[in-house]
Amino acid sequence: xxxxxxxxxxxxxxxxxxxxxxxxxxxxxxxxxxxxxxxxxxxxxxxxxxxxxxxxxxxxxxxxxxxxxxxxxxxxxxxxxxxxxxxxxxxxxxxxxxxxxxxxxxxxxxxxxxxxxxxxxxxxxxxxxxxxxxxxxxxxxxxxxxxxxxxxxxxxxxxxxxxxxxxxxx
Amino acid sequence: xxxxxxxxxxxxxxxxxxxxxxxxxxxxxxxxxxxxxxxxxxxxxxxxxxxxxxxxxxxxxxxxxxxxxxxxxxxxxxxxxxxxxxxxxxxxxxxxxxxxxxxxxxxxxxxxxxxxxxxxxxxxxxxxxxxxxxxxxxxxxxxxxxxxxxxxxxxxxxxxxxxxxxxxxxxxxxxxxxxxxxxxxxxxxxxxxxxxxxxxxxxxxxxxxxxxxxxxxxxxxxxxxxxxxxxxxxxxxxxxxxxxxxxxxxxxxxxxxxxxxxxxxxxxxxxxxxxxxxxxxxxxxxxxxxxxxxxxxxxxxxxxxxxxxxxxxxxxxxxxxxxxxxxxxxxxxxxxxxxxxxxxxxxx
Numbered sequence: 001x002x003x004x005x006x007x008x009x010x011x012x013x014x015x016x017x018x019x020x021x022x023x024x025x026x027x028x029x030x031x032x033x034x035x036x037x038x039x040x041x042x043x044x045x046x047x048x049x050x051x052x053x054x055x056x057x058x059x060x061x062x063x064x065x066x067x068x069x070x071x072x073x074x075x076x077x078x079x080x081x082x083x084x085x086x087x088x089x090x091x092x093x094x095x096x097x098x099x100x101x102x103x104x105x106x107x108x109x110x111x112x113x114x115x116x117x118x119x120x121x122x123x124x125x126x127x128x129x130x131x132x133x134x135x136x137x138x139x140x141x142x143x144x145x146x147x148x149x150x151x152x153x154x155x156x157x158x159x160x161x162x163x164x165x166x167x168x169x170x
Numbered sequence: 171x172x173x174x175x176x177x178x179x180x181x182x183x184x185x186x187x188x189x190x191x192x193x194x195x196x197x198x199x200x201x202x203x204x205x206x207x208x209x210x211x212x213x214x215x216x217x218x219x220x221x222x223x224x225x226x227x228x229x230x231x232x233x234x235x236x237x238x239x240x241x242x243x244x245x246x247x248x249x250x251x252x253x254x255x256x257x258x259x260x261x262x263x264x265x266x267x268x269x270x271x272x273x274x275x276x277x278x279x280x281x282x283x284x285x286x287x288x289x290x291x292x293x294x295x296x297x298x299x300x301x302x303x304x305x306x307x308x309x310x311x312x313x314x315x316x317x318x319x320x321x322x323x324x325x326x327x328x329x330x331x332x333x334x335x336x337x338x339x340x341x342x343x344x345x346x347x348x349x350x351x352x353x354x355x356x357x358x359x360x361x362x363x364x365x366x367x368x369x370x371x372x373x374x375x376x377x378x379x380x381x382x383x384x385x386x387x388x389x390x391x392x393x394x395x396x397x398x399x400x401x402x403x404x405x406x407x408x409x410x411x412x413x414x415x416x417x418x419x420x421x422x423x424x425x426x427x428x429x430x431x432x433x434x435x436x437x438x439x440x441x442x443x444x445x446x447x448x449x450x451x452x453x454x455x456x457x458x459x460x461x462x463x464x465x466x467x468x469x470x471x472x473x474x475x476x477x478x479x480x481x482x483x484x485x486x487x488x489x490x491x492x493x494x495x496x497x498x499x500x501x502x503x504x505x506x507x508x509x510x511x512x513x514x515x516x517x518x
Contacts, residue, residue: 035393037428037469039355042204044225047215047360055357055388058435060428060471065359073220075202077243077392081329082198092430108224110200111297112260112326115224129431146202146327150225160432161469163396 031087031167032079038062038159041074044150053153061160064153072159074149080166081144087167089118089136091149094158096125096132103134103151110144131160138167194335196253197246203227203325205353206240206317209369211379212360227260227326230319235263238325239368240315241353245394246334247346247486250309254331255284255302262296263320265289269300270317274350274374276310277449278414278483281372297326312350312484316373344407344490349391350374351412351482357386357473366476375414375483378476387482389472395489402466407488409438409456411472414481416445416452423454423474429465436460436468451483461498 037060043050052066064070074091089105105118121134141147149162206228208215217232230236240257257269266289273282284307287300307313315328336345354376356363365385368376378385389411398404411423425438441454472485492498 032394033396033467035396035430035467035469037390037471039388039471040390040392042220042355043360044220046218046231047208047212047363049216050212050360051362053359055473057432058428058437059388059424059426059473060390060469061432071221073202073204073225075204075226077202077205078200079394081200092432094432104225106225108202108226108326110256110258110327111292111295111299112224112227112258112324113295113297115226126431129433131431144200144327144329146200146204146226148202148204148226160428161430161467163430163467 029167029169031165033163033165034077034079035161035163036074036076038161041072041159044071044073057158057160061158063158064155067155069152069154072151072153074151074159074162076147076149076164078147078166080168083166083168084140084143085167085169086118086139086141086147087165088138089121089149090163091134091151092160092162093132094130094160095154096127096130097154098123098132102154103149105136105139105147105149107141107145107147109142114142116141194333196331197334198329198331199245200327200329201240201242203240203327206238206325207368209237209239210367211365212356212363223324223326227324229324230321233321235318235320237369238317238319239352239373240317240325240328241350241374242313242315242328242330243347243349243353243392244313244332245345245347246332246336247310247348249333250306251333252284252305252307252313252330253333254304256329257300257315257317258326258328259298259323260296260326261320261323264298264323268318269315271302271305271313271315272372272374273307273311273313274372274483275308276412276484278375278412278451279449282307282311310346310348312348312374314350314352314373344488346408346486346488347391347394348484348486349389351376351389351484354387354389354482357388371481371483375481377481378478380478382478384475384477386473386475389474389482389485391470391485391487393468393470393489395491396468397466397491398462398464399491400462403462404464405461405490405492406456406459406464407490408458409487411454411474411485412483413452414450414483415477416447416450417477418443418452420454423472425456425470425472427460427464427468427470430467434465434468436464
């Protein structure tokens with residue numbers, strides 16, 4: 001019983017840490033993720049020209065059903081806009097034929113005067129699952145800049161999800 | 171003694187976050203302009219260009235004004251106050267009244283409009299901005315921007331600063347994220363969308379304009395708490411979709427989650443559907459689902475088959491990093507060293 005009490009008390013302590021950590025009470029950096037379904041992406045041109053991006057994959061993914069490459073933009077919501085720190089970006093897709101330059105992570109300053117693109121992502125593939133992942137490392141953006149992913153979507157492939165992690169250093 | 175010390179440490183740690191609770195603060199979110207969309211059915215959008223706006227914005231490539239809607243979620247919807255809002259645009263021809271911020275009550279019976287923003291032309295750089303001040307908007311109402319975008323004009327970003335005195339991640343304050351229905355989109359290719367218009371309903375709703383046919387939408391959410399605290403798996407405290415009319419079936423709307431690798435797909439049990447004949451509205455509701463079963467970093471979306479002439483007013487999601495199962499509560503309650511501990515570990 002005593003062991004159980006101690007265990008649960010430590011549990012409570014962990015809970016307190018878990019609560020406090022996001023605010024940086026203990027850690028030097030707090031990272032906040034935002035996870036988006038692929039269906040949040042949209043064709044990068046006039047929507048009337050989109051005859052190929054369909055919803056599917058448990059209704060959370062977006063598929064380029066065309067035989068040609070088509071462009072998409074995948075907007076994000078910045079959760080720590082006052083910071084300049086994008087901690088990471090990730091994009092998960094189907095298929096193995098992607099190249100490192102197929103997807104970008106873009107930023108535009110609040111006034112539109114500065115447009116930047118993050119350094120090329122690392123591209124990893126899972127031959128068992130037949131999936132690919134782009135991962136962007138830490139990247140500095142202007143405070144209150146907007147951020148969106150973009151991809152040259154390969155024919156017949158899916159965009160499953162994307163994720164942006166922002167961080168604040170205390 | 172060990173218990174007292176560690177318990178004290180826990181209290182001390184909690185105390186470090188309490189001061190924030192005492193004063194309140196502004197929780198800002200910045201949206202890419204690419205989240206905006208034209209009014210009317212998307213099949214009629216022959217002019218917007220994200221590729222000409224750094225992929226983050228939206229540009230009206232037409233030679234005349236075009237109306238656009240920019241839906242914004244509420245992440246601290248329990249409070250009745252918007253502290254600030256900004257829309258940053260580019261191009262010539264913008265005037266002071268071209269952008270507004272509108273809201274709709276949670277029962278969709280009342281429309282609101284924020285006070286007229288301050289318009290800063292910033293003529294030298296050609297980067298006007300609309301700055302909205304403090305606005306009292308009822309709890310759980312939705313909001314969205316609407317702009318008349320001049321020819322070749324760009325919306326780079328929009329931003330909402332919500333009031334909050336909540337502690338981020340505190341177990342008793344898991345927030346409900348409310349997204350306006352205008353963030354939904356036609357299920358198929360947008361060029362085939364002859365049915366959904368985000369403009370009416372104060373720019374916060376999405377309506378099937380067809381007079382006799384159903385059409386499907388997908389309503390994507392952003393997950394802000396995608397990792398559970400216990401073994402990384404998490405739960406959904408509640409989900410809801412609010413719609414117009416009383417002629418819906420419980421199976422018309424569904425809630426989906428997909429693991430990051432696609433290996434786990436979850437579709438929620440059929441929602442509880444309640445209708446209000448007085449307001450002619452209905453709500454799909456999911457309560458305490460997937461107790462500790464959602465894989466980390468899974469993504470989420472709703473789908474609905476929308477009857478003709480019906481609106482989707484809003485959808486909401488309360489994420490929870492804890493195990494909501496009855497087993498969890500029972501276990502915690504049996505071990506009664508800390509009465510009430512179950513409320514932290516087994517509830518949102």
